[in-house]
Every structure is written in C-alpha cells, then in structure tokens.
Amino acid sequence: MIVKLTAGLAALCLLTGAAFAQGGAKPTDPQIAHIAYTAGQLDIEAAKQALAKTKNKDVKAFADDMVRDHTAVNKQALALVKKLKVTPEDNDTSKALTKAAADKRAELAKLNGAAFDKAYVVNEVAYHKTVNGALETLLIPSANNPELKSLLQTGLKIFQGHQQHAEHVAAELK
Amino acid sequence: MTPRWICVAALIVSGLLSVSAHAETIQVTIDKLVFAPTEITAKVGDTIEWVNKDILAHTATATNKDWDVMIGPKQTSKLVLRKAGAVDYFCKFHPNMKGRVTVAP
Numbered sequence: 001m002i003v004k005l006t007a008g009l010a011a012l013c014l015l016t017g018a019a020f021a022q023g024g025a026k027p028t029d030p031q032i033a034h035i036a037y038t039a040g041q042l043d044i045e046a047a048k049q050a051l052a053k054t055k056n057k058d059v060k061a062f063a064d065d066m067v068r069d070h071t072a073v074n075k076q077a078l079a080l081v082k083k084l085k086v087t088p089e090d091n092d093t094s095k096a097l098t099k100a101a102a103d104k105r106a107e108l109a110k111l112n113g114a115a116f117d118k119a120y121v122v123n124e125v126a127y128h129k130t131v132n133g134a135l136e137t138l139l140i141p142s143a144n145n146p147e148l149k150s151l152l153q154t155g156l157k158i159f160q161g162h163q164q165h166a167e168h169v170a171a172e173l174k
Numbered sequence: 175m176t177p178r179w180i181c182v183a184a185l186i187v188s189g190l191l192s193v194s195a196h197a198e199t200i201q202v203t204i205d206k207l208v209f210a211p212t213e214i215t216a217k218v219g220d221t222i223e224w225v226n227k228d229i230l231a232h233t234a235t236a237t238n239k240d241w242d243v244m245i246g247p248k249q250t251s252k253l254v255l256r257k258a259g260a261v262d263y264f265c266k267f268h269p270n271m272k273g274r275v276t277v278a279p
Contacts, residue, residue, distance in 0.1 A: 061266075065268070068230070068231060068267065069267070072247060073229065073230075075229075076229050154206055154228075157206040157207055158206075158207060158230065161207045161271070164270040165268065165270060168269060168270075
C-alpha cells in the first residue's frame with residue numbers, strides 16, 4: 001500500500017514537475033494568469049472530492065479551507081485580469097496540470113476511509129510544494145505586470161500556509 | 175420604550191462609557207497571513223482590534239477556548255478583554271498563523 005502510494009506520488013511529482021519544465025521559454029502574463037487560476041481550480045476540485053468522501057474532521061476542515069481560500073484568490077485573479085484587460089491563455093503547463101489532477105482524482109476515487117484521507121492529504125502536500133516551487137522560481141520572476149506579480153506573491157504566502165497546514169494534518173493522520 | 179427602560183439603557187450606556195474612558199484599543203494587523211505585532215500586552219477592559227488586510231477570512235481563536243473572533247476579508251473585528259492572563263491564539267482556517275496576548279489585571 002505504502003509502496004503504491006509513494007509510486008503514485010512520485011509519478012505526480014514527475015508529471016507536475018514536467019508540466020512546469022515544458023517549453024523552456026518564459027511564460028507570458030496571459031499564460032501565467034491561466035496557470036495560476038487553473039492550479040487554484042484544480043485544488044478546489046480535489047477539495048470537493050475530499051468533502052464528499054471523508055469522515056475525518058481535520059481533513060474536512062482542511063478541504064473547507066482550500067475551497068474558501070482558493071475561491072477568494074481566484075475571484076481576485078479574475079477581477080485583476082478583467083481590470084488589466086488580459087485574456088488568460090491556455091498552454092501546455094495548464095493542460096499538463098489538469099491532466100495530472102484528473103488522473104489523481106480517478107486514483108483517489110477508488111480509495112475510501114483512512115486510506116483516502118491519507119492519500120488526499122499527502123497529495124495536497126506534494127501539490128502545494130510543486131505549485132509553490134513553480135511560483136517562486138518561474139511564475140513570479142516571469143510576471144511582467146506589477147499587479148499580477150503582487151497577487152502571485154500574496155498567493156505564494158497563502159499557499160505556503162496551506163502546505164504547512166497539509167503537513168500538519170498529514171502528521172496527525174499517522 | 176417605557177421611561178423605565180430608557181433609564182436602564184442610559185445606565186448601561188454610561189457604564190460602558192466609563193469603562194471605555196480608561197481602556198485602550200490595541201490594533202493588530204493581519205497582512206499576508208501574519209498577525210502583527212505577534213505578541214501584545216494589554217489590561218483587563220482593553221480592546222483588541224484586528225484589522226484584516228487579506229482577501230481571505232481569518233479567525234483569532236484562543237487556544238484555551240476563552241474567545242473565538244471571526245475577521246472577514248478586508249474587515250475589522252474587536253474583542254474586549256475580560257480576563258487577566260496570557261492567551262495564545264491562532265487562526266482556525268490557517269493554523270500556522272499564531273499570536274499571543276498577555277492581559278494584566
């Protein structure tokens with residue numbers, strides 16, 4: 001079981017890692033906006049799956065937080081792109097993230113009870129780690145518009161908090 | 175409202191005013207998931223005012239369960255301190271956000 005989970009996690013890291021490594025060229029602001037928004041929506045979908053399946057109150061509270069915070073950040077992101085008259089542009093990174101998340105959801109759908117809780121939270125730690133790494137090293141440095149950069153920086157602070165929260169819940173589940 | 179109730183209301187209001195005349199308001203700002211200042215000192219009767227600059231909802235929740243204050247996005251919430259002692263608090267939604275209030279009698 002643990003071997004299987006770890007293998008699944010490694011596969012996700014490779015996939016999402018690859019997602020951010022693709023292209024080589026710096027993403028443009030419309031692409032960055034699309035990637036950031038997509039990453040948030042995917043985490044909301046993951047949380048909704050958890051809310052439908054879990055009976056653990058810590059996992060439920062964490063998933064509630066993910067829905068609340070990512071909804072708030074994405075609402076802000078939509079308001080900003082509207083203000084800046086930027087149309088978010090789909091791209092290979094967004095597509096790879098969406099595909100990896102769909103695969104993970106299908107995998108988690110087969111699990112129940114404590115096994116689901118564990119796998120969901122472990123994946124949340126890995127997912128936030130990957131997205132935060134991409135924000136720090138690629139998306140924030142590549143963003144041209146100062147308002148977009150600032151929102152991404154705020155997002156990073158929020159998502160670092162989520163990562164710590166997920167790590168805390170993961171430790172409690174052991 | 176009957177005259178009697180007006181009297182009672184007036185007494186309550188004047189009571190509140192006399193307390194607040196000596197009490198202070200201490201402001202704690204929440205910006206990018208940080209309580210600043212993290213540690214404050216106050217006296218019984220003082221008010222803590224949390225100013226939330228984030229786009230997220232936060233709480234100031236005492237670990238000893240004495241109080242639990244909700245602070246909406248871009249909102250300000252207040253709490254009047256009724257008990258002396260040191261209280262650690264955190265945000266229920268973001269448990270890594272922590273603060274501490276030391277209340278003198």
